[in-house]
Amino acid sequence: MSEIVRARVEDRLVKLYLKTVAQRLDAILSQAARTEPTYLDFLDQILGEETEAKQKKRVAMGIQIAHFPSVKTLDDFDFKFQPSVDQKLVRELATGRFVATAENVLLFGPPGVGKTHLAVALGRAVVEAGHSVLFVTATTLIGALAKAQAEGKLADQLGFYAKPKLLVIDELGYLPFEKQTANLFFQLVTRRYERGSMLITSNQMVTQWGHVFGDEMIAAAVLDRLLHHSHTLVIQGDSFRLRQKKRAGLLGSSKT
Ligand code: ADP
Ligand code: MG
Numbered sequence: 001m002s003e004i005v006r007a008r009v010e011d012r013l014v015k016l017y018l019k020t021v022a023q024r025l026d027a028i029l030s031q032a033a034r035t036e037p038t039y040l041d042f043l044d045q046i047l048g049e050e051t052e053a054k055q056k057k058r059v060a061m062g063i064q065i066a067h068f069p070s071v072k073t074l075d076d077f078d079f080k081f082q083p084s085v086d087q088k089l090v091r092e093l094a095t096g097r098f099v100a101t102a103e104n105v106l107l108f109g110p111p112g113v114g115k116t117h118l119a120v121a122l123g124r125a126v127v128e129a130g131h132s133v134l135f136v137t138a139t140t141l142i143g144a145l146a147k148a149q150a151e152g153k154l155a156d157q158l159g160f161y162a163k164p165k166l167l168v169i170d171e172l173g174y175l176p177f178e179k180q181t182a183n184l185f186f187q188l189v190t191r192r193y194e195r196g197s198m199l200i201t202s203n204q205m206v207t208q209w210g211h212v213f214g215d216e217m218i219a220a221a222v223l224d225r226l227l228h229h230s231h232t233l234v235i236q237g238d239s240f241r242l243r244q245k246k247r248a249g250l251l252g253s254s255k256t
Pocket of ligand 1: 076110112113240
């Protein structure tokens with residue numbers, strides 16, 4: 001009889017998508033027989049296990065979908081090496097609240113100071129907070145939009161990049177845009193404005209964006225929308241990459 005009930009419970013757990021509990025049913029039951037928890041504690045334990053397993057799976061899938069170029073976290077970012085980074089703001093952004101309100105983040109700084117590291121780490125934190133994220137470099141993004149336009153599929157491609165709650169665009173400014181492609185970027189920014197967040201990293205301060213976009217008017221229109229609801233992080237320190245080289249004695253400037 002109890003075998004029939006056991007099989008029925010497992011069946012119902014599967015139907016309710018409580019797969020972790022279904023899989024661990026025997027272990028859970030024998031543990032309960034040993035420890036004799038209260039009914040409430042028992043319910044708490046099995047629901048907790050299932051919730052945790054679902055959260056882990058959701059985060060793993062979200063990270064896969066986001067296409068981050070590397071595995072970076074805030075824990076392995078050395079804030080002491082980069083005192084110009086507003087750590088309090090970074091921690092606040094990591095809660096993901098800025099995504100719920102469709103605010104943007106602009107991250108400026110010269111090469112090697114940790115812009116991509118912070119962009120990936122914040123992107124991960126936003127996935128963990130329960131939002132969809134997509135990471136793309138500015139060059140890839142513009143290439144994809146230009147290709148789609150040439151093939152008459154621009155609306156679909158704009159829709160693709162408009163969909164995630166947070167779009168991370170890395171390395172804006174390394175390669176200046178042609179006027180035509182700058183306009184595609186503008187269209188995307190307009191699509192996302194007040195609907196979805198963007199986190200943009202750039203080695204060029206906004207005063208240089210006229211050159212980046214090859215057109216002052218487009219740059220001004222893009223900035224107007226990006227900056228309306230936004231947070232700015234400026235990193236002013238030395239390159240982390242070069243620090244490692246200096247330590248290794250490859251760049252003469254530091255005495256060890
Ligand atoms: P950027 O995008 O600004 O050019 P990256 O984020 O690619 O710089 O950083 C270069 C390398 O140095 C990466 O491997 C990154 O993880 C590491 N890095 C940069 N800054 C820090 C830091 N403050 N703490 C730990 N690692 C860092
Ligand atoms: Mg980078």
